[in-house]
Amino acid sequence: MIPRYSRPEMTKIWEPENRFRIWFEIEAHACDALAEIGVIPKDSAKIIWAKGDIPYTPERSARIDEIEAVTKHDVIAFLTELAEHIGPESRFVHQGMTSSDVLDTCLAVQLTQAADILLADMDRLLAALEKRAFEYKDLPCMGRSHGIHAEPVTMGLKFATFHAEFQRNRRRLKSAREDIATCAISGAVGTFANIDPRVEEHVAAKLGLKPEPVSTQVIPRDRHAQFFATLGVIASSIEHVAIEIRHLQRTEVREAEEYFSPGQKGSSAMPHKRNPVLTENLTGLARLVRGMVVPALENVALWHERDISHSSVERMIGPDATVTLDFALNRLSGVIEKLVVYPDAVERNLNQLGGLVFSQRVLLGLTQAGMSREDSYKAVQRNAMRVWQEGANFLDLLKADTEVVALIPAKALEELFDLGYHTKHVDTIFKRVFGRA
Amino acid sequence: MIPRYSRPEMTKIWEPENRFRIWFEIEAHACDALAEIGVIPKDSAKIIWAKGDIPYTPERSARIDEIEAVTKHDVIAFLTELAEHIGPESRFVHQGMTSSDVLDTCLAVQLTQAADILLADMDRLLAALEKRAFEYKDLPCMGRSHGIHAEPVTMGLKFATFHAEFQRNRRRLKSAREDIATCAISGAVGTFANIDPRVEEHVAAKLGLKPEPVSTQVIPRDRHAQFFATLGVIASSIEHVAIEIRHLQRTEVREAEEYFSPGQKGSSAMPHKRNPVLTENLTGLARLVRGMVVPALENVALWHERDISHSSVERMIGPDATVTLDFALNRLSGVIEKLVVYPDAVERNLNQLGGLVFSQRVLLGLTQAGMSREDSYKAVQRNAMRVWQEGANFLDLLKADTEVVALIPAKALEELFDLGYHTKHVDTIFKRVFGRA
Amino acid sequence: MIPRYSRPEMTKIWEPENRFRIWFEIEAHACDALAEIGVIPKDSAKIIWAKGDIPYTPERSARIDEIEAVTKHDVIAFLTELAEHIGPESRFVHQGMTSSDVLDTCLAVQLTQAADILLADMDRLLAALEKRAFEYKDLPCMGRSHGIHAEPVTMGLKFATFHAEFQRNRRRLKSAREDIATCAISGAVGTFANIDPRVEEHVAAKLGLKPEPVSTQVIPRDRHAQFFATLGVIASSIEHVAIEIRHLQRTEVREAEEYFSPGQKGSSAMPHKRNPVLTENLTGLARLVRGMVVPALENVALWHERDISHSSVERMIGPDATVTLDFALNRLSGVIEKLVVYPDAVERNLNQLGGLVFSQRVLLGLTQAGMSREDSYKAVQRNAMRVWQEGANFLDLLKADTEVVALIPAKALEELFDLGYHTKHVDTIFKRVFGRA
Amino acid sequence: MIPRYSRPEMTKIWEPENRFRIWFEIEAHACDALAEIGVIPKDSAKIIWAKGDIPYTPERSARIDEIEAVTKHDVIAFLTELAEHIGPESRFVHQGMTSSDVLDTCLAVQLTQAADILLADMDRLLAALEKRAFEYKDLPCMGRSHGIHAEPVTMGLKFATFHAEFQRNRRRLKSAREDIATCAISGAVGTFANIDPRVEEHVAAKLGLKPEPVSTQVIPRDRHAQFFATLGVIASSIEHVAIEIRHLQRTEVREAEEYFSPGQKGSSAMPHKRNPVLTENLTGLARLVRGMVVPALENVALWHERDISHSSVERMIGPDATVTLDFALNRLSGVIEKLVVYPDAVERNLNQLGGLVFSQRVLLGLTQAGMSREDSYKAVQRNAMRVWQEGANFLDLLKADTEVVALIPAKALEELFDLGYHTKHVDTIFKRVFGRA
DSSP: OOGGGOOHHHHHHTSHHHHHHHHHHHHHHHHHHHHHTTSSOHHHHHHHHHHHOSOOOHHHHHHHHHHHHHHOOHHHHHHHHHHHHHGGGGGGTTTTOOHHHHHHHHHHHHHHHHHHHHHHHHHHHHHHHHHHHHHTTTOEEEEEETTEEEEEEEHHHHHHHHHHHHHHHHHHHHHHHHHHOEEOOOOTTSSOSSSOHHHHHHHHHHHTOEEOSSOSSSOOTHHHHHHHHHHHHHHHHHHHHHHHHHHHHSTTTOSEEOOOOTTOOSOSSOTTOOOOHHHHHHHHHHHHHHHTHHHHHHTSOOSTTOOSHHHHHHHHHHHHHHHHHHHHHHHHHHHHHHOEEOHHHHHHHHTTTTTGGGHHHHHHHHHHTTOOHHHHHHHHHHHHHHHHHHOOOHHHHHHTOHHHHHHSOHHHHHHHSOHHHHHTTHHHHHHHHHSOO | OOGGGOOHHHHHHTSHHHHHHHHHHHHHHHHHHHHHTTSSOHHHHHHHHHHHOSOOOHHHHHHHHHHHHHHOOHHHHHHHHHHHHHGGGGGGTTTTOOHHHHHHHHHHHHHHHHHHHHHHHHHHHHHHHHHHHHHTTTOEEEEEETTEEEEEEEHHHHHHHHHHHHHHHHHHHHHHHHHHOEEOOOOTTSSOSSSOHHHHHHHHHHHTOEEOSSOSSSOOTHHHHHHHHHHHHHHHHHHHHHHHHHHHHSTTTOSEEOOOOTTOOSOSSOTTOOOOHHHHHHHHHHHHHHHTHHHHHHTSOOSTTOOSHHHHHHHHHHHHHHHHHHHHHHHHHHHHHHOEEOHHHHHHHHTTTTTGGGHHHHHHHHHHTTOOHHHHHHHHHHHHHHHHHHOOOHHHHHHTOHHHHHHSOHHHHHHHSOHHHHHTTHHHHHHHHHSOO | OOGGGOOHHHHHHTSHHHHHHHHHHHHHHHHHHHHHTTSSOHHHHHHHHHHHOSOOOHHHHHHHHHHHHHHOOHHHHHHHHHHHHHGGGGGGTTTTOOHHHHHHHHHHHHHHHHHHHHHHHHHHHHHHHHHHHHHTTTOEEEEEETTEEEEEEEHHHHHHHHHHHHHHHHHHHHHHHHHHOEEOOOOTTSSOSSSOHHHHHHHHHHHTOEEOSSOSSSOOTHHHHHHHHHHHHHHHHHHHHHHHHHHHHSTTTOSEEOOOOTTOOSOSSOTTOOOOHHHHHHHHHHHHHHHTHHHHHHTSOOSTTOOSHHHHHHHHHHHHHHHHHHHHHHHHHHHHHHOEEOHHHHHHHHTTTTTGGGHHHHHHHHHHTTOOHHHHHHHHHHHHHHHHHHOOOHHHHHHTOHHHHHHSOHHHHHHHSOHHHHHTTHHHHHHHHHSOO | OOGGGOOHHHHHHTSHHHHHHHHHHHHHHHHHHHHHTTSSOHHHHHHHHHHHOSOOOHHHHHHHHHHHHHHOOHHHHHHHHHHHHHGGGGGGTTTTOOHHHHHHHHHHHHHHHHHHHHHHHHHHHHHHHHHHHHHTTTOEEEEEETTEEEEEEEHHHHHHHHHHHHHHHHHHHHHHHHHHOEEOOOOTTSSOSSSOHHHHHHHHHHHTOEEOSSOSSSOOTHHHHHHHHHHHHHHHHHHHHHHHHHHHHSTTTOSEEOOOOTTOOSOSSOTTOOOOHHHHHHHHHHHHHHHTHHHHHHTSOOSTTOOSHHHHHHHHHHHHHHHHHHHHHHHHHHHHHHOEEOHHHHHHHHHTTTTGGGHHHHHHHHHHTTOOHHHHHHHHHHHHHHHHHHOOOHHHHHHTOHHHHHHSOHHHHHHHSOHHHHHTTHHHHHHHHHSOO
């Protein structure tokens, strides 16, 4: 997580002020529940809210840091500073709780906050993809497999494909969000020895979480593993779109281009350059998020009722993965929204091989006209290879092939070279993806 | 995937005979649909089933291999061999389809078959965990954080914790199974140019899949990435349980032990050895499955309408990840089912520190009796440290501490050293996990 | 490791017969040393060689398997079968040794054998790269950064770059080979309690290994981690070359092409296809090998004097990583050796932008003629952008730009559009890489 | 990289002031070389040093940021600010160079600076390990395989093992340092079109680097991949030591303990706790560094003469991996230096099984006395198993076993229970590791 690849909405979640605020809410809600079941006086709970419900400022954070430098314990430092505001009633705060109750529940809140931003990010991206998909729904363009011209698709289909992929990713994240949205207020080893389970239920409800059915000292880390693994999948999908755009912008292809602002410089040395730097950057960011998946998986197998090896990992990848992914999703949305498509180049590439991409249709035409599939393949391939080698026109070659025209006359051959044949089901596909065409 | 870590149920899915059988079904169902919409004669579709619906044997696989050695194309070899059985009607097979239609849909079937076995594996594991959880629900044992004695839990709670974790994993796998259960019969670049979308719908329905809303030449690989990432999470949970058992079996702990059969040898050199080799092995297997997650993530960003870089990865990790995880889940179930628990050792360890683990309760007792939390902590800690250093008895030390007994008389102190206090909510937790206690 | 991506030279290393042969040699050499220092009779050592030095056949392997099915211990099964050949003297075999002495030393031998093949593979690759580098040393071609035309390089430089990279990889592998070439014959926990260190020294010398300075029950796994990490780097370099070729073969670029044999079929559906399937395949294989790095790293932190969690990992990645990398290196060598370069296309692409790639030289020309760098940049960029937008000819535009020609007359401008200017140091670079130009 | 896990020595390398300083030196040294070969005036080069060789302060960094906010190009912003100090001669700065020449050479300097700190860190760690190794060279302690008591070793051997491992890691890092210590000043695509190779040679020599034999626009990333992979191996070795200490500190083992300072609190809730939090933390930090290996490997396969996808990865993992590893190495050194060893507990554990760990010696004794290995094994195992099951004393049981005493009389049996037998070669091993004993 570095400022260059961060947005303030997301970094704020990981700043001390937000963390302390959540800690306070956990403690104060717990006091309410403790008061309700008669463990502490009801008036005390009220005073805790009345005096403690004040904003966490950088000054307060500094004071907490100051105390932590002495106590070497973050939660104790937090409680001590809080007591300075609340006064004597502070002795009722944190009763029967353990630090992990606060830390893990707080992490759950932070990750759900982060997930909500990421879900909104994906909504922006989905909207951009949908808009561009419909804009170019009917623009025929070359479909490529193996980087080699295959058969026509439409530019809109490319966006539709990514839209469907990010619909899935949205669903996955929603599910991963549920996975980490649990609250544990269960004490030192999860037995509720010193705190009633009703406290956990109350705090969970107040924070929009579910009680963790069984915790040890900590919330089990398979939840977080699944969460970060899902971020890794999403990052890989971002790379998927980024690679497509980088390819489309290659000088020899140049069907699309990242928006290049007036005054922008592509290179300090070469004034002619216009580089797809945003999508290249996204490719790198995807690697970073992907690299955080395995550490998160390694965090699952904690020793006995917990060891603290997961903590340093999460202090880094918690912010890093969510901030980087948030930044990447927004950067990608911007790229899609402003992407410049060059229909002329799209058409030029489509025609580059002189109709070679209709080879399957000719093949099928020959078989339908009675030639065996094997012979048809040979007939088409021998002409196709001459296009590659000599740059000849495919249709002309076919017309001059007596075996071919014996079965498909020249006129009929021409009709096989028909883009409409390839795009006739685009609407069907759009309906599947967008519910409309 | 090596025989040593394989079960035949799972390896069978990845054998040529199963693959060819699925390919045949895809082709034959497609013929039915093609016949229904009038593209090929209805009688031909019937003949294709009648003559083609015969078992794939190693002999037939060998014949297909023989043809592939010439054609260098697996699907063409398959179709050629099939034609040898079907005769002239074979020309209607594979009409308008592309190899990936067959390959990707087949992979979807294989992965769902694999997922179904893995789900059954987890059911076995869940049953074993539940049984042992109830068996030891009320056996108090030491809870440890950081590897250090913390406060009492029960042995049953350990199993309950793992049960809850595998319930979640089961849900995740079910969801990942849905993710990869799609069918694509959409032609060379996914446009249905040469095949009607109704064929895809029919084949999907017959194979228990859903049509892929938008495919390119291939089914998008974010689906597979999510699937293998989920297997990585499950593998990490297996490691979680394995590590717990390895710890419990350590010579100095020895609260539980993998079943050691009469005649078994723990070491060729040291006849006294009884090693937790099964759970150690599971730890290694978890690393293997985890290592397959990143390659699966790297497979997402294929170029344009597909490149074939994912193929070699899937040829390896498809079988490797599912076979290894299936083996691991069954090995783990066996370990849990036959795990030997030593209640005497459990109790001995519980008492090892002479009641030190009741330190929190004494701390709370002192604060409730009016001492400040800080002073209480100091009072308890100064006695506790002497137990570590001198091996003294904690209760005796407390009774001799005038500051302590001034607030909590000896008799009352004794009552704080109470296991029941720690286990009183075990039923609550069991109800949450199992729906019963 | 699957046959499709395997070469017999490498798979043979991992077959039981090779493993048993190495085990025998370890045991027999150890007997020689034991005889030399008087622990066992010299005649016995001779008999062990005389009767035991017979080839391991699949029949013998089957017999060993048969015994292992009973004893559940591979080394004991091996020794039992060996005894059947040696007779009574077999009681002197394995004296004071532990299974890991045999297993780990054998793994060291296997990995050095594998490394030697990989080193030879790299020699083949280096030779191929060198040949093609000199062949195309002076063929100017477009240099591209960000996928965008930058400035001219030569095709030979591309091969030289990869040659230098694989020289480094060769050095790294040589170093990693040394890292794993150690022998441990140190007994149950590495103390030599039951076996004299001189035995280890003798066996090490005979097998071309060095004695492990300090082993526990096992050879420390940081050695293997470094080895597999190095394979991961090499795999990534293979991907580097593969990606270059895939790019060069893109339809719109098509400066080079994997050899496409007469009769080959690129696609079952599209007869016109010629796909870079070999380099796509190499991209996937690189992912696989890379995925084995982290499991190898996770193997380092074994518990105390060893746990056996590393074993299952190595049983899989030992063969998988070396076999896959061997296959990939050879496939890559074949691709390079037979790569078809299309000089016409190379030249066409070089000229595609009408000299735009000389923009830096014009920029420098203007600054040398007295214009400020900033103004020069603007002057060049404004003309360059028109080439992108309008497809105009760069040189013509510059000649029509009064500000430009005021400082650099048309004639002088033309001279700046000079390929030789860019290639003048190619010989220098070749001398650095190959020691000759 | 977060302050909690950072040391200022290392973070300073990654601060803007150090980066800008290195950039300045690259530029100024390049000017010297350009002056030497007559491209720019010699006096200008002198002035550039005279006016430019002033410290980079946060104020200057802020000014550069200010400019970058406009130009969106970091190197241009740097050059502009530099020009404000140098005046007109600044037009000779950066002549014929490209941004990557500066950026990549700077990264090489930063990584070598980082490597030098890491090498010093390892020297501290090696010294600590050596000291503790000799301190406990002769303290017999239990050797454990599979977590189960095996045979005696000495506590010093444990430290010696880690010492040998870090000697290897030091060698590996030294080699990886060489790998990334290259300088590229070769222009836009590495052809030296606009800059003489002698400039590169001069700058390289001045900065302690070697010229990169062949660069494209960038220094090839296999170098960095190897560097970060090596850091991953070192991190895994740190985990290795950390896991050992965490095991030794387990409550039931407690042979050693991290230093626990007076006033320290192990837990907010449980005053009795003393947790191995430092080594647990190191376990997590190892995961983090390991997670950065694969992104570094994925950076190798850049497109053509470069794409910029590696940049974001390196902006994060460059600082993160080196800072984290530096912190971890120092934390580990501190742990080793202050580790508290409890010889009483060491001895107690050694005797826990009543001599069971001498089982191999009894086995060998029986075979030497004429019993077959198989029968000997059975005889020893049947007694050993009773120790496990009944807690009986192993020696007593053997003495009561008539088959055993028939071959080894009670007196002789006692002599087999001899620690000295196991430690007799410790000096040999120490000489191998430390060159002295």
